[in-house]
Amino acid sequence: MPLHPEAQLLNQLIDREHPELGRALSSFGRRVYAPKGIPFQAQQASGCKVNATIGQITDGKGLPLPLDRLADLLKGLPQKEAFLYSPIQGRERCRTLWKNKLVAEDVRFSSLALPGVSLGICHALAMATDLFFERGDTLVVPDLYWDNYDQIFEVRHEAHMIHYPFFEGTTFNIQGLKQALGQVSGKVHVLLNFPNNPTGFSPTQNEIKQIADLLVSESAQRIVVVYCDDAYHGLVFEPTATPKSLFFELIDRHPNLIALKADGVTKELSFFGGRVGFLSLGFSGTVGQYFNEKICGLVRGTVGSPVGISQYLSEEELLDPHHEASFQNLKSILEKRYRVLKAGLSQRSPFWTPLPFNSGCFCLLRLKPGLQAEKVRQQLIQDESVGVVSHQENYLRIAFCSMTESDISFLLQALHRTCEKMLTMHS
Amino acid sequence: MPLHPEAQLLNQLIDREHPELGRALSSFGRRVYAPKGIPFQAQQASGCKVNATIGQITDGKGLPLPLDRLADLLKGLPQKEAFLYSPIQGRERCRTLWKNKLVAEDVRFSSLALPGVSLGICHALAMATDLFFERGDTLVVPDLYWDNYDQIFEVRHEAHMIHYPFFEGTTFNIQGLKQALGQVSGKVHVLLNFPNNPTGFSPTQNEIKQIADLLVSESAQRIVVVYCDDAYHGLVFEPTATPKSLFFELIDRHPNLIALKADGVTKELSFFGGRVGFLSLGFSGTVGQYFNEKICGLVRGTVGSPVGISQYLSEEELLDPHHEASFQNLKSILEKRYRVLKAGLSQRSPFWTPLPFNSGCFCLLRLKPGLQAEKVRQQLIQDESVGVVSHQENYLRIAFCSMTESDISFLLQALHRTCEKMLTMHS
Structure with a gap:
């Protein structure tokens, strides 16, 4: 074509x-x-006194006509920005x-x-x-x-x-x-x-x-x-x-x-x-x-x-002038969890080896032979009410971005118990 | 593959x-x-005491950690709904x-x-x-x-x-x-x-x-x-x-x-x-x-x-219990514009024929021979500061959804003037 x-x-x-x-x-x-279609033509008419180009319901002066509950929920925001199309x-x-x-x-x-x-x-x-x-x-x-x-x-x-x-x-x-x-x-x-x-x-x-x-x-x-x-x-x-x-x-x-x-x-x-x-x-x-x-x-x-x-x-x-401080605050919360997890993983485990990590939201553990990641994951939910992600055959991904510091050591202990049990079951 | x-x-x-x-x-x-990947595994762990599945930054108890200005702007909304992922x-x-x-x-x-x-x-x-x-x-x-x-x-x-x-x-x-x-x-x-x-x-x-x-x-x-x-x-x-x-x-x-x-x-x-x-x-x-x-x-x-x-x-x-009333109110605003436009178009024009319309946000005018839609559109912006959409060779689309009632007759008059001028120019 x-x-x-x-x-x-x-x-x-x-x-x-x-x-x-x-x-x-x-x-x-x-x-x-x-395409030089409707949005393009609407753009060209954007400075006009009367703009009848675009299929957007407005008051005729470029402001939206929001429904009542929506308007109420977003009353802190400028309505144009809250409701109308983005370019x-x-x-x-x-x-x-x-x-x-x-x-x-x-x-x-x-x-x-x-x-x-x-x-x-x-x-x-x-x-x-x-x-x-x-x-x-x-x-x-x-x-x-x-x-x-x-x-x-x-x-x-x-x-x-x-x-x-x-x-x-x-x-x-x-x-x-x-x-x-x-x-x-x-x-x-x-x-x-x-x-x-x-x-x-x-x-x-x-x-x-x-x-x-x-x-x-x-x-x-x-x-x-x-x-x-x-x-x-x-x-x-x-x-x-x-x-x-x-x-x-x-x-x-x-x-x-x-x-x-x-x-x-x-x-x-x-x-x-x-x-x-x-x-x-x-x-x-x-x-x-x-x-x-x-x-x-x-x-x-x-x-x-x-x-x-x-x-x-x-x-x-x-x-926002405080944006950088606000982001640094968020990052420092994650960093504290990161340090706790690092410390928890610094002790050698008979069941896993942590891969190197220094950033982001996750760490990855390689399970020792005999432990299948998907089975460990399911057992961990069932026995310990702890959710992690199984990755490929023998990795578990831990998202420390969505855990409290205090839950981290519990998670590692729970994982230890589950791995121990599963190896015993299969031996 | x-x-x-x-x-x-x-x-x-x-x-x-x-x-x-x-x-x-x-x-x-x-x-x-x-895929039975991360979101699927996160779903399975959604009831867990500790959920370390998903790469979403939370307080560890399922609530977000929004940045300050965002939190302030949306303080009327529940934070979980405002900031976290949808399934x-x-x-x-x-x-x-x-x-x-x-x-x-x-x-x-x-x-x-x-x-x-x-x-x-x-x-x-x-x-x-x-x-x-x-x-x-x-x-x-x-x-x-x-x-x-x-x-x-x-x-x-x-x-x-x-x-x-x-x-x-x-x-x-x-x-x-x-x-x-x-x-x-x-x-x-x-x-x-x-x-x-x-x-x-x-x-x-x-x-x-x-x-x-x-x-x-x-x-x-x-x-x-x-x-x-x-x-x-x-x-x-x-x-x-x-x-x-x-x-x-x-x-x-x-x-x-x-x-x-x-x-x-x-x-x-x-x-x-x-x-x-x-x-x-x-x-x-x-x-x-x-x-x-x-x-x-x-x-x-x-x-x-x-x-x-x-x-x-x-x-x-x-x-919202008032949703239907709120929508009917919006619709009635559009309907008033619709009636004004219908009335304005009920007079025969030497320059256009309106196509049948009874709903939605638009009406379409077919321009008479000798008038090219794209040229009329551009002239209308230039001479009258009125924006409409040209459609194919000889149609103009009028979005009454984005006009006041009072602008509608002005638009039709402006369009009349522009069409008249363009036919004269080319004759």
Whole structure:
């Protein structure tokens, strides 16, 4: 089916400025464009005395007509922000504040376009794969990864996945990543997630630089699409764990190296059900705006528009002079739990080995031979009323982000009892 | 690529109970399943004393730890509902209340499963197409339709579209729909949207029954997937316009007739930026739950989870004893504008003919020969500071939902002046 003329035009602009990006797009990614339809016409009429463009019920002067109970529940918020549509591309204020936050983290972000707004971080990742992942392409991802990547990459895009061991000794396995990349000739996709789910691990800043250098060198002869899943950004508890995203090290490093950053308010603003995420492309220049037009087309055709109220609320939090203190307070609560868990795990257990962790929301225990993670998980619920997540055959993931400090030692004792019982039962 | 065992199992359950539904699924639809991953394990642990399953920052007792400004802005809401994740399948209370609302509209809905929750009505439609639309399939849709169907069907699924004239005389063109369906052999997709965007038209209840009978008879030898886009449900202003969805007439009518209902709070609760929609399947029995597992898998892999806060707010509105009065009040505001616009258009114009309209948010004017809609639209912004939407070559859409009554006559006068000027300029 021939491309829509607007898609052709957008692709031409991309191909001229950055041919490698044009080639990296999937066939669906090349079909996507920001339609000059109703929202576009509404935008053009936004300054008019009379605006009869958009199918949004208002008082005729740009303010909503909320129903009574909704109006009452949200009476502390400006009604326009609480009830009306967000622009398809996201609220300008929200995007600007998020960009400012990222520039403050690393000034290299300042040359990039405003981030595109998604409906949560998963949606930012999913849109990125829509744009770049061709059916059957190869994704290189460690053996320990968020299970939803199976849905995003395998189920939708029939990805071929190449795994490598996450750890080499006590740190991230850069050699393993290199060897995995060596198994793929041609275009390849790489997903990296620090602080990591499920391990709770972040590398050092020096290791981040080594990873970036590796990805640059791997891009010499082919397209390398890198998805930086920064969902747990900012939650680091050791001076060795870098607080900075890998993404910054990839900006404008090589035209073949397509760096994508997915982040959002879910954990960073502790706003889980709000569903506001962001997707950024690591190239300076006008191409960032063309990329945002692709995002616009995707948002329009899959979810209509981003969440208005959640963007507004997130903006207000980011604008609050006490925001940083408020976030540090949240982080310190997690850090205390982290320390208690570290201390509890410092005693050797006959039943598990904790993998290295220094950040994020989780730690991962590798169970000793004879213990099956799924069976231990179920027994632990039944005997001890303790819930953990079984991961693959012999890992348990502990989410210390959702436990009190005082429950942590109870959990470890309960796990000890359950493992002991199960080994006895089977011996 | 082979199907995941969980997808195979889910498909077997569907194929056994309702083989036609199984055959109607797209190849991607057959790949989708609700993963027994972290959310599933978290659900199993939800009653535990200690729940360390989910990567959600809480106080360890199931309550969130919101940042200060966010907590302050939403202090009127329960924090759990305001900040934490919604279940992937949507909040039970939200789904139940929406189902109750639909059952109250038509008791035939009572035999169906709870609706699946989406992130807005567009997302419900997009998920439905993901499940049923195979690349290159044919969609039958009137010539006057919401332009975003191009994104949803053509851009993503490379749909072949067959159009037929929306109107036959002063009502919906059932014969045209029949002839269009006659052009397709084998599986076909049909989209119907009443009250309609862009025409603002709804058929009579008798015509709805005729449409349903036609769709049933067209399903005798093949799969017919019907998407009922009920975005503007409830906004009807004439006794002849049916207030009821076509969907109800399609429930359990024929095993080959796959009826899907997309609706939501956007217009029905005047909550545009909230992004809560619903997707329902028109078959009784356990198959509705299997279908919801497919929706779960889609939500998980594309947007992570639905919007928590917006679902909660919508529930509270639906539970409010004054909800119906509040909605009727909103509707009566629109109805007054509708009457003013009707009256204004009752005088013949040398420049346009209004198409029939009786419901929804819009009316559509067909411009007389010599007037190009896009040029008139731009001139109208420039000369009169009035925004309308140009549709195709010679239609203008007027959204009376976003105008005051008093602006309506001004708009018509301004449009008259602009049309007059443009015809003079070109003569």
